[in-house]
Amino acid sequence: MREDLLGFLLGALEPDEERRIVEALLRDPDLRAELERLRESLRPLQQSEEVFEPPADLVFKTMSGIPERIVENEPFVGAETSVGDTGAGDAGATGEEKQPKNAVSGLSPMPVPATSSPWRWMDAFATVAATTVLAGLVLPGILRERASSRSVACQEQLRTAGTALFEFLTHSTDSRFPQLEVDGPEAFAGRYATALAEAGLISFERPLWCPSLDIPVAWQHRPLPSHAELHQASPAHLAFLQEGAGGHYAYSLGVRDQGRYFAPRFESRPYFAILADSPLDRFSGSGEAHEGRGFNILFEDGHVAFAAQPNAFDWGDHPFLNRSGEVEAGVDRNDAILAPSPMPPFALIRNR
Amino acid sequence: MSTKPIALNSDTALIADEELLCLYKQTGDRELFETLVRRYQREIFSYLRRYLGDAEQADDAFQGTFLQVHLKCEQFDNDRRFRPWLYAIATNQAIDVQRRNKRHRMASLDRAGKGDDSDGQWSEKLIGDFVDPLVEAASRENGLWIREAVESLTDSMKQAVHLVYYQGMKYREAADTLGIPVGTVKSRLHAAVQRLTTQWGETHEEEIDSDNRPANQSG
Secondary structure, three states: OHHHHHHHHOOOOOHHHHHHHHHHHHHOHHHHHHHHHHHHHOOOHHHOOOOOOOOOOHHHHHHHOOOOOOOOOOOOOOOOOOOOOOOOOOHHHHOOOOOOOOOHHHOOOOOOOOOOOHHHHHHHHHHHHHHHHHHHOOOOHHHHHHHHHHHHHHHHHHHHHHHHHHHHHHHOOOOEOOOOOOOOOOOOOOHHHHHHHHOOOOOOOOOOOOOOOOOOHHHOOOOOOOHHHHHHOOHHHHHHHHHHHOOOEEEEOOEEEOOEEEOOEOOOOOOOEEEEEOOOEOOOOEOOHHHHOOEEEEEOOOOEEEEOOOOOOOOOOOOOOOOOOOOOOEOOOOOOOEEEOOOOOOOOOOOO | OOOOOOOOOOOHHHOOHHHHHHHHHHHOOHHHHHHHHHHHHHHHHHHHHHHHOOHHHHHHHHHHHHHHHHHHHHHOOOOOOHHHHHHHHHHHHHHHHHHHHHHHHHHOOOOOOOHHHHOOOHHHHOOOOOOOHHHHHHHHHHHHHHHHHHHOOOHHHHHHHHHHHHOOOOHHHHHHHHOOOHHHHHHHHHHHHHHHHHHHHHHHHHHHHHHHHHHHHHO
16 A cells, blocks of 8 residues: 555556545545655655756757668558557567558447536546645656646647637637537537537547547547537437547636626636646546646637646636536636536536 | 757647657658657656766767667557657666766776766756755755665666656556566565665764754753
């Protein structure tokens, strides 16, 4: 157990192990004391956490030493790697790649997790918050540094999506972000991504997956669903599409204004969050974006911030809850709320 | 050769490491390879710099690492993760560089100066305008102590500390990198932390005791 506690302090456990530790810590005060003792024992190591900057010419020197790679009459067929059944064995050892050229047809729908209930989602969210808080007590600075370098790639992805969103506004007659339906197949947060693709602003072939996380196998090489696919899908398949369409990100659930439901209207508010890392990595079963170290959040004025924890901002707005503490559309036009792809704008409305 | 000083372009920034390497194998496109080098330059250089305790050696090992990635990319198993594979290569490069350097050092023991203070990048030596010199000195001293203490661990313990503590790897990733069971990584790291804690306690409690003794007597 001490080894796992140490792993917990260092963020070295797998999500299921981490969850077990969190549950045990919440139950057992002796274990919490043990955690503290172990944390103290890491103190010496924290004396040497400097980060070393590479020399400015390192990439140049490295690339200068790399000879040209000779490719033997192998035409480029696209970014396809093996997925699903990986019975290819150790093909790499012989240097011969024998991968299916079109793996998409072999994909089977991902099992639909029973997470569509907002209550279960919130339970998981509470666990995530506990994990983040406990781990945040002790994470060495150097790990934060690494997390921040990973978050850079994710921020770039967010900016790409954000650029598409702002472009979307220029096509919108009333300067509103994509509109989610109140019910039915288009009543889910990830509808943002399909709306951007339909407007030609992002590629259907490139759903928004965070570069620092794994793409779920069932979604590798799978394009975004079209409007027709959403409307023609069986309930189970629709759930699968809604789960993955928004990738690893969280999107605005919209706002209520004078008793009516709207997509947020663009007002360039620096406090109004419109896009972020999802608070749950639903695909791995883990609860954390960036290994629980924080979230990239894109605001309406175009700036991206990395928030260490999904707490309320200084100005009192929680990015993943509305002001009533619910995962539902904002209670007024200034109440921003972001949710993962499958979440509907109103918790008790069916979106199948 | 592309030597653009800019970061990744928006297309390649979205491609996973494994996919980039696969595409590089298929196409030989140097930009794809450069994307991988840029993506990992900070992380792997920092790892090697800390492992080797020397900027110049880290530089050599970094270049050697990516040369090996290029040479061995056909052997990369697409079912594996790229990162542990890269770290395995980097670790081997570090061991090779260390071995070469030990031979070199034995041949030139009379070299002036102690390496650790003089071999850093100029940028590492930059300090802010308002650093308290006493705090800075204590911090440097403690940093030096722990570097030497980590260095004195067995190679297997040292690798576990570097990969899990400093590089922030999961136990499973470190096990993949080192080619050993996860349980072994856990026990090695735990043993290493215990040993460092004990050593730290002995050294620093003695210091505290010796600091306190005259003060108590005179008071």
